[in-house]
Amino acid sequence: MKKQISDKVINRLTLYHCILQxxxxxxxxxxxxxxxAGLLKIDDSQVRKDINLLNxxxxxxxxxxxxxxKKSIETTLxxxxxxxxxxxxxxxxxMALAKYDNFSNYGLNIICLFDNxxxxxxxxxxxxxxxxxxxxxxxxxxxxxxxxxxxxxxxxAQTTADFLVKTGIKYIWNFTxxxxxxxxxxxxxxxxxMGNFLQFTxxxx
Amino acid sequence: MKKQISDKVINRLTLYHCILQxxxxxxxxxxxxxxxAGLLKIDDSQVRKDINLLNxxxxxxxxxxxxxxKKSIETTLxxxxxxxxxxxxxxxxxMALAKYDNFSNYGLNIICLFDNxxxxxxxxxxxxxxxxxxxxxxxxxxxxxxxxxxxxxxxxAQTTADFLVKTGIKYIWNFTxxxxxxxxxxxxxxxxxMGNFLQFTxxxx
Numbered sequence: 377m378k379k380q381i382s383d384k385v386i387n388r389l390t391l392y393h394c395i396l397q398x399x400x401x402x403x404x405x406x407x408x409x410x411x412x413a414g415l416l417k418i419d420d421s422q423v424r425k426d427i428n429l430l431n432x433x434x435x436x437x438x439x440x441x442x443x444x445x446k447k448s449i450e451t452t453l454x455x456x457x458x459x460x461x462x463x464x465x466x467x468x469x470x471m472a473l474a475k476y477d478n479f480s481n482y483g484l485n486i487i488c489l490f491d492n493x494x495x496x497x498x499x500x501x502x503x504x505x506x507x508x509x510x511x512x513x514x515x516x517x518x519x520x521x522x523x524x525x526x527x528x529x530x531x532x533a534q535t536t537a538d539f540l541v542k543t544g545i546k547y548i549w550n551f552t553x554x555x556x557x558x559x560x561x562x563x564x565x566x567x568x569x570m571g572n573f574l575q576f577t578x579x580x581x
Numbered sequence: 582m583k584k585q586i587s588d589k590v591i592n593r594l595t596l597y598h599c600i601l602q603x604x605x606x607x608x609x610x611x612x613x614x615x616x617x618a619g620l621l622k623i624d625d626s627q628v629r630k631d632i633n634l635l636n637x638x639x640x641x642x643x644x645x646x647x648x649x650x651k652k653s654i655e656t657t658l659x660x661x662x663x664x665x666x667x668x669x670x671x672x673x674x675x676m677a678l679a680k681y682d683n684f685s686n687y688g689l690n691i692i693c694l695f696d697n698x699x700x701x702x703x704x705x706x707x708x709x710x711x712x713x714x715x716x717x718x719x720x721x722x723x724x725x726x727x728x729x730x731x732x733x734x735x736x737x738a739q740t741t742a743d744f745l746v747k748t749g750i751k752y753i754w755n756f757t758x759x760x761x762x763x764x765x766x767x768x769x770x771x772x773x774x775m776g777n778f779l780q781f782t783x784x785x786x
Contacts, residue, residue, distance in 0.1 A: 383780040390776035395760045415760050453779050468680045472673035478735070478758055482775045484782075522785060530683070549781060553683055555600045555620050565781035567774070570687045571595035574658050575588040576754065576770035577689075580727060 381452070385426055389449050390482075391416055392426070396446040406439035455483045460521045461549070464536055465528035466491040466506045469551055473525060475502045487521060509539075516543050523547040530554045537564075586657070590631055594654050595687075596621055597631070601651040611644035660688045665726045666754070669741055670733035671696040671711045674756055678730060680707045692726060714744075721748050728752040735759045742769075 381389075392412055399407055409423040416423075427440065430452050434444025450456065463470045466489045473479075474489055490509045491497060497508045507515065524545045528536050533554035540548060541558055548564045550556055556564050586594075597617055604612055614628040621628075632645065635657050639649025655661065668675045671694045678684075679694055695714045696702060702713045712720065729750045733741050738759035745753060746763055753769045755761055761769050 381783070386780045386783060387773055387776040390773055390779055391760055391771060394758050398759060415762055417765070454783065457785070459782055459785060468677035472677040475673045479775070479778075482779065484775075484778060523782065547782065547785065549778065553599050554603060555596055557620055560622070563781070565777065566596060567777060568592055568595055569772070570684070570689075571592040572770065572772060573684075573689060573754065574595055574687065575591045576768070577664055577728065577752065578586070578591060578659065580662070580664060580752065 381429060385429065386453060388416070388418075388422075388426055389430075389453060392423070393446060393449045393453075396442050396449070399442045400446065404442055406436065407442050407445065408439040411439075453482075455481070457483050459484050459523060460519075461486050461523035461525050462521055463489040463504075463525045463527055464491075464509070464540065465489075465526065466493070466496050466501070467527060467529070470525075470527035471501055473527065473551075474504050477502070484523075486525070487519065488515075512539075513543050521545075523549055525549045525551065526556075527551045586634060590634065591658060593621070593623075593627075593631055594635075594658060597628070598651060598654045598658075601647050601654070604647045605651065609647055611641065612647050612650065613644040616644075658687075660686070662688050664689050664728060665724075666691050666728035666730050667717075667726055668694040668709075668730045668732055669696075669714070669745065670694075670731065670737075671698070671701050671706070672732060672734070675730075675732035676706055678732065678756075679709050682707070689728075691730070692724065693720075717744075718748050726750075728754055730754045730756065731761075732756045 395412055395415055409427065410420050413420040413423045430448040432445055432448035434441035461484060463474055463486060470489060474486055479486060486504060488504050489501065489506045490512050491506055492509045496506050499506050524540050526533060526536060526548055530552045533552040534556060537548060537556040537558055541562055546562055548556065548562060549567060550564050551567045553570065555566065558564055600617055600620055614632065615625050618625040618628045635653040637650055637653035639646035666689060668679055668691060675694055679691055684691060691709060693709050694706065694711045695717050696711055697714045701711050704711050729745050731738060731741060731753055735757045738757040739761060742753060742761040742763055746767055751767055753761065753767060754772060755769050756772045758775065763769055
């Protein structure tokens with residue numbers, strides 16, 4: 377399927393969504409593009425342009441209707457599409473992600489974790505079981521899962537990815553600082569924390 | 582200071598850096614732009630253009646000299662510049678970040694954590710002390726710290742940011758799903774995990 381909305385716009389829309397959630401929790405009914413732009417320190421016209429891409433009808437003279445705009449973003453970005461994932465690597469980061477309940481608001485459901493550490497296997501974290509990595513191929517015959525969230529130590533990233541590819545995974549969300557070599561039909565998103573950080577601090581003296 | 586290198590290029594350069602580290606650990610001396618491009622599934626000419634921005638002289642007929650190219654990226658992106666940070670919120674994510682030793686390779690040194698939970702205060706995680714958030718203003722008189730890494734629950738994000746702004750912080754790396762309202766002289770990087778995820782899975786059926 378062809379993307380109709382650019383990555384940059386998707387990124388901004390999720391930030392607008394955070395702002396709208398906050399406005400709702402404070403009981404605000406309306407929001408202007410200027411308020412959104414001011415919080416994100418971006419241009420008002422940019423916000424209006426982004427919102428025009430949505431199928432949003434909730435516009436009044438006093439601003440956008442917060443609840444309707446939020447719903448429009450959710451529909452456009454497919455929050456209601458259920459995406460199933462498992463975590464590979466029940467270390468610090470894997471555990472932190474497993475405990476992060478906010479994901480399900482965006483349609484991301486983390487079903488379970490896999491690890492090879494016998495002291496962890498069988499335990500639960502946030503109602504998600506930690507399973508033996510050896511059981512993964514059999515598990516995937518029985519459960520349809522879209523996304524593997526990779527949080528193993530960097531030195532095991534490639535061998536783990538090779539293993540995942542053999543199980544037929546199509547999406548890997550890579551939290552390791554390793555670049556993975558995978559076939560063209562497998563999509564990898566490198567969650568490049570350090571790249572983000574270095575952009576942010578590039579002009580820091 | 583004006584940025585001479587765009588955010589997108591910085592992001593790619595850090596990925597090249599990951600690849601180079603991997604090549605070094607495997608004992609490879611040379612790398613071609615095509616090898617980098619192949620791993621990242623981007624255009625060869627893009628890689629060459631990015632590398633031309635660096636002050637890199639280590640080019641031979643068989644490819645770039647891995648160690649020199651790595652050093653060029655480190656110099657250009659300021660890995661040797663020491664950046665000091667503290668973590669606000671010693672929850673799951675804060676703890677995971679505190680335990681992540683890879684940061685120091687990029688010049689980011691996490692000095693300590695702050696929390697208001699008395700059962701956590703005084704403990705240590707990865708040789709970093711968890712201090713009482715009330716001590717933060719006094720601590721900052723005695724220690725120069727550039728960056729606050731914000732990992733509190735979303736509902737406390739804004740009040741915590743207000744508190745940080747009063748202490749004079751200039752950089753906030755925001756891991757919460759809240760958009761912060763801060764003065765213009767404070768820079769915020771929104772580590773928008775869900776925005777990234779939704780970009781990645783936008784075409785997932």
